Amino acid sequence: MSHNFLQLNADKTEVIVFGKKEDRRRITTALETKGLKAKDTVKNLGVFIDSELTFTVTNSHMKAITKSSFYHLKNVAKLRGLMSKQDLEKLVHAFISSRVDYCNGLFTGLPKKTIKQLQLIQNAAARVLTRTKRSDHITPVLRSLHWLPVSYRINFKGVLPSCFH
Template identity: 95%
Template sequence: MKAITKSAFYHLKNIAKLRGLMSKQDLEKLVHAFISSRVDYCNGLFTGLPKKTIKQLQLIQNAVARVLTRTKRSDHITPVLMSLHWLPVSYRIDFKALLLVFKSLNGMGPNYLFDMFQLYAPTRSLRSLQKNLLVEPVVRTKCGEAAFSCYDVNLWNQLPEDIKNAPTVGSFKSRLKTKLFSDAFC
C-alpha cells in the first residue's frame, strides 16, 4: 500500500505541474494512465481491508480530483467526485469484486472462481429459489469474513435482482455503477 501511495503522489505532483500546459481531457488521460491504473490494479485483493488502509487510497483519489478540477483543499470533496462521476475507492473495490463474481457465474471468469461460488438451492420450493443467491460460507472469525469468498458472496446476495440478472456484462456494469453511485452519494 505504501508503494502505491508513494508512486501515485509522485506522479500527481508531476501532472500538477503540467496543468497550465494541457487540456483537462489530456490531464485526465495522464491521471488514468499513471495513477488510477495503479490504484485499481488488483483492487479485488483489497476487499475486506480495514477502513484505515482504504482511506490512504481515498486520499489519493481526492488529491487527483482536486488537481483535475482545481478545487481548494478547504472545499468539500463529495461534489467534486460526483461531478467527475467517480465512485469512492471502497465502492470501486466492491464494483470490481462484484464484476468478478458476475463474470465467473456466467462462464466468463476462471474455473477456480466458478468453483468457489455455489448457487443456493433450497431443499423445498421457496421464493428464494428465483433470487439467484449464493451459499454463504460459514466463518468464525473477522479475518474469515474479510476473505474474498465470503465478502463477495455477501455483497452479491445483497444486490437487487435486476442487477444480478443482467443479460450482458455491459448492462451489469451500468446498473451496478448506478446503484453504487446512488449508495455513495445519496
C-alpha cells in the first residue's frame, strides 16, 4: 500500500477473526505481535458482526436497530398532527421500515425470540400511523396497512431471485 501512497487509518481500522475459539486466540496473539488488536464485534456497512457469527438478543446489531428505530419513531409521532397519513407512512418507511429490512437476510433461521425485537418496532410504527392503542390486537392493523410481519418479510426476501435484492 505504501508504494501507492496509501496507509491505514488506525482509528478507523478494525480487525476481526472468525473460526474456532482456540484458532481465534492463536491468531489474535499473532496479530498483537504485529501491533493489531482483534475485536469481538465490528461494524461493516452498518451491520454489526461478532466473531462467532451469531445474532443473539444481546447482539450489538439488534440493539443498534432498535435504538435508532425507536428514536426516529418518536420524532415521527411528534409530526402526526402536522402531516397527512400518507406522508407519515412515507416517513415511517424511510426511517423505520428501511432499518428493519436492511440486511435482514442475515436473520434467516434465527429464533423467534431474536426477531421479536424487530417485530416490536414494526408494531410500534403501525400503532403510531393508525393511532391504535397498545391494548388493541396488532394483526388487523398490519393487514390494513398491507404490511407483512417481520418474519415473513425475512423469508419473502430470502426466496426472491438475487436480481431483486
